[in-house]
Amino acid sequence: MKSLTINHLSKTYFDPYAAKHVTAVQDVSLDVPEGEFVAIVGPSGCGKTTILNMIAGFLPASGGDIIVDSRKVSGPGPDRGVVFQSHALFPWKTVLENVAFGPKMRGVGLKEREEIARDYLALAGLSHAAERYPNELSGGMQQRVGVVRALANEPAVLLMDEPFASVDAQTRMTLQEELTRIWQARRPTILFITHDVPEAVFLANRVVVLSKGRVLEEVEIDLPRPRSWDAMMDDERFKTLSARVLQLVRAA
Numbered sequence: 695m696k697s698l699t700i701n702h703l704s705k706t707y708f709d710p711y712a713a714k715h716v717t718a719v720q721d722v723s724l725d726v727p728e729g730e731f732v733a734i735v736g737p738s739g740c741g742k743t744t745i746l747n748m749i750a751g752f753l754p755a756s757g758g759d760i761i762v763d764s765r766k767v768s769g770p771g772p773d774r775g776v777v778f779q780s781h782a783l784f785p786w787k788t789v790l791e792n793v794a795f796g797p798k799m800r801g802v803g804l805k806e807r808e809e810i811a812r813d814y815l816a817l818a819g820l821s822h823a824a825e826r827y828p829n830e831l832s833g834g835m836q837q838r839v840g841v842v843r844a845l846a847n848e849p850a851v852l853l854m855d856e857p858f859a860s861v862d863a864q865t866r867m868t869l870q871e872e873l874t875r876i877w878q879a880r881r882p883t884i885l886f887i888t889h890d891v892p893e894a895v896f897l898a899n900r901v902v903v904l905s906k907g908r909v910l911e912e913v914e915i916d917l918p919r920p921r922s923w924d925a926m927m928d929d930e931r932f933k934t935l936s937a938r939v940l941q942l943v944r945a946a
């Protein structure tokens with residue numbers, strides 16, 4: 695099953711400056727069923743990145759467990775694709791080579807991995823950029839390539855940590871619309887982390903509000919798809935849900 699389950703996850707850091715332990719994540723349980731799009735939203739410092747890094751296997755948990763694709767997570771692995779705020783593309787590789795890199799690491803032959811890469815690039819409307827190098831692309835396009843690269847690896851779960859936070863507002867809206875379209879077309883399992891409430895509500899099927907390392911509440915987002923910002927901005931249900939989540943985040 696390409697699903698993610700977190701049971702009673704916690705993380706305690708040692709803060710050398712205060713010379714004491716700080717609990718960043720406390721007893722977080724969460725389920726992202728196969729093909730679902732779940733967003734975690736919460737103010738800066740509430741533990742979002744810590745959770746993502748534990749799921750990615752970059753950071754050991756202090757307690758609880760993480761199950762991806764029916765297996766317990768004990769370190770990084772290709773079953774989890776990660777997209778960060780900064781794209782981290784290989785500057786010496788073309789867009790096509792960047793996107794084909796994951797399949798290459800999995801031992802997929804040249805012809806097949808280029809087919810996979812071209813397929814995902816086409817899906818994201820990036821075919822024209824296949825032979826270009828990252829530094830020839832705008833920031834927004836680099837970030838799109840980063841998303842496509844993670845998808846092309848066909849991970850069980852896609853983990854996204856504020857992937858659109860550093861692009862301008864208009865580009866961000868386009869990227870959000872693209873991501874929902876791609877999600878609808880391919881139905882990857884996504885856990886998306888953001889401090890941006892409208893972004894979380896626009897993208898997800900369910901929004902988990904995090905407060906001081908704990909789950910405060912989960913809100914079902916029963917908005918129709920496909921979703922576009924043009925339609926959303928006049929949608930009463932979108933406004934109500936956003937206001938509800940915003941209220942929770944502000945109380946957090």
Ligand SMILES: Nc1ncnc2c1ncn2[C@@H]1O[C@H](COP(=O)(O)OP(=O)(O)O)[C@@H](O)[C@H]1O
Pocket residue numbers: 707708709716717718736737738739740741742743744745
């Ligand atoms: N390596 C670390 N050592 C000590 N404390 C940390 C470390 N990383 C994060 N923290 C603390 O853990 C809390 C959660 O941080 P983080 O997960 O980055 O939150 P978010 O991504 O929601 O902004 C914060 O109080 C932060 O200061």
Ligand SMILES: [Mg+2]
Pocket residue numbers: 742743744
């Ligand atoms: Mg963070």
